[in-house]
Amino acid sequence: MDHFPGPRHELPRRYCPVCGHWTDRRFRNGPGARPDARCPSCKSLERQRFLAVLTSCLGPLVDVGTLLDIAPAPCTTTVLAELEPVRHVRMDIGYDERGVDLLGSVTAIPLRDGSVDVLVCYHVLEHVPDDAAAMREMARVLAPGGVGLVQVPIRFGRPTDEDLGAGEAERVRRFGQHDHVRYYGDDFEQRLADNGLVFTRTSPRSLVGERVCHVLGLIPDEWVWVVRSAAHDTGEVHPVVVPPPTGLTRALDAVVEAWFDDLVALSHARRRVRRLRSELDVRSRSLGARVRAHWHRSA
Ligand SMILES: [Zn+2]
Known part of the structure; x- marks a missing residue:
């Protein structure tokens, strides 16, 4: 069964219809160094x-x-x-x-x-x-x-x-x-x-x-x-x-566009989480330093 990647592969970008492999990267280079050509799993x-x-x-x-x-x-x-x-x-x-x-x-x-x-x-x-x-x-x-x-x-x-x-x-x-x-x-x-x-x-x-x-x-x-x-x-x-586009291709385009929008929103949210985490680290380090300084003064 095709397996949609879990948390380890956060942003799926390519899907291989030959072997069912999802990847968060582009495909590998193909003949003549053609980019994004070869599935890393089945080599298609x-x-x-x-x-x-x-x-x-x-x-x-x-x-x-x-x-x-x-x-x-x-x-x-x-x-x-x-x-x-x-x-x-x-x-x-x-x-x-x-x-x-x-x-x-x-x-x-x-x-x-x-x-x-x-x-x-x-x-x-x-x-x-x-x-x-x-x-x-x-x-x-x-x-x-x-x-x-x-x-x-x-x-x-x-x-x-x-x-x-x-x-x-x-x-x-x-x-x-x-x-x-x-x-x-x-x-x-x-x-x-x-x-x-x-x-x-x-x-x-x-x-x-x-x-x-x-x-x-x-x-x-x-x-x-x-x-x-x-x-x-x-x-x-x-x-x-x-x-010209058909009803089917327009529908598929719309689904993929919505998916890509979600990917972009997810990636922005991740950046924000990383920023808040590092801000939290800085604040907790400075709080720790102040607590220690206060402790030394009162000791
Ligand atoms: Zn494949």
């Missing part, structure tokens, strides 16, 4: 905490027979298990200390057509030279009604920067990591549509509002694409816009 990053939020929304809506997690991370395994899939398949091209159930490439997924109810593909496509093949494979294995959650590093307002022949140093400079082959831009969604996927997109800001993003340590505009197999449908591409 912003995107994994948002995945926990997404799966908690998705859970009651879907019956998951087969869940395919492509390139799994340890804490996402825990998060996705909450969907209670009948078959939880973690696939990667290699095996290491992470749990992997299936060895396979995203460009040739060793599963039957239409056999996957939920698919997760986070921060994978930017590593894959033939990302079109990977997208077509996702479209192929998704069951009718199945959904995929896809995330890639992306910069809007410019086209994808891609160079399959770039050396490691240049990849780091242009794509942010030695094993990335591109940095996605505005045409990412066209690539999804061209390769058999229809999609809608969501972001932490649009789902839980700005203030809750702060508490859960989420990047407000870190988009997730919710994809489905286009089958006979055709993907329609809409420009990315930051959605």
